Amino acid sequence: MNLLDECFAANRLWAKDAVENDPEFFKRLEALQRPEILWIGCSDSRLPPNEIIGRRSGEVFVHRNVANLVEHTDVNCLSVLQYAIDVLQVKHVIVVGHYGCGGVRAAMQSQPLGLIDNWLRHIRDVHLWNRDELNAIADLEARTDRLAELNVEAQVANVCHTTIVQDAWRRGQTVTVHGWIYSLHDGLLRDLGMVIESPDQIPPEYRLFY
Numbered sequence: 001m002n003l004l005d006e007c008f009a010a011n012r013l014w015a016k017d018a019v020e021n022d023p024e025f026f027k028r029l030e031a032l033q034r035p036e037i038l039w040i041g042c043s044d045s046r047l048p049p050n051e052i053i054g055r056r057s058g059e060v061f062v063h064r065n066v067a068n069l070v071e072h073t074d075v076n077c078l079s080v081l082q083y084a085i086d087v088l089q090v091k092h093v094i095v096v097g098h099y100g101c102g103g104v105r106a107a108m109q110s111q112p113l114g115l116i117d118n119w120l121r122h123i124r125d126v127h128l129w130n131r132d133e134l135n136a137i138a139d140l141e142a143r144t145d146r147l148a149e150l151n152v153e154a155q156v157a158n159v160c161h162t163t164i165v166q167d168a169w170r171r172g173q174t175v176t177v178h179g180w181i182y183s184l185h186d187g188l189l190r191d192l193g194m195v196i197e198s199p200d201q202i203p204p205e206y207r208l209f210y
């Protein structure tokens with residue numbers, strides 16, 4: 001059996017098991033999608049969101065791109081964020097980075113990779129803003145991992161600076177933004193301790209409507 005035939009065979013088995021365990025499973029999901037979490041993560045094939053946090057179908061709304069970036073002109077990411085908050089009413093937006101991220105590593109090197117260098121430019125900005133701290137870390141792997149953490153922090157801030165999150169806060173909707181980082185080494189998630197849930201927690205220069 002070739003790879004794609006295997007995918008279909010596995011899918012049939014999965015659908016059969018799902019109905020055997022819970023006859024109403026698909027009927028319920030078809031009628032209603034009510035996730036409480038928006039996961040904004042890296043496209044890396046080793047980070048399947050639902051699997052890592054033990055959530056079933058219907059429980060996590062997902063946006064992924066290379067190096068989990070949230071850019072204020074990225075209509076794709078902003079549309080996911082707006083739909084998740086305004087329509088699905090998710091309670092938590094979680095930016096999930098990871099150690100050993102190829103995107104972060106590439107952004108620390110001079111080797112050109114093509115179009116993606118324009119996307120990864122955002123990480124070079126984070127590097128520049130934190131140049132002193134990063135340059136003080138001698139070990140390249142440790143420096144890359146620290147930049148991955150700083151990148152998550154920057155993207156959490158970007159989520160909070162959007163009109164979407166600020167509008168939600170203004171109308172009294174509870175939306176909490178978090179930053180997590182995943183280790184490919186041990187499969188564990190770490191909370192970077194950012195819990196942002198009100199405009200008081202963002203710099204006044206980014207505040208809207210207050």
Ligand code: CO
Nearest residue numbers: 042044101102
């Ligand atoms: Co990555």
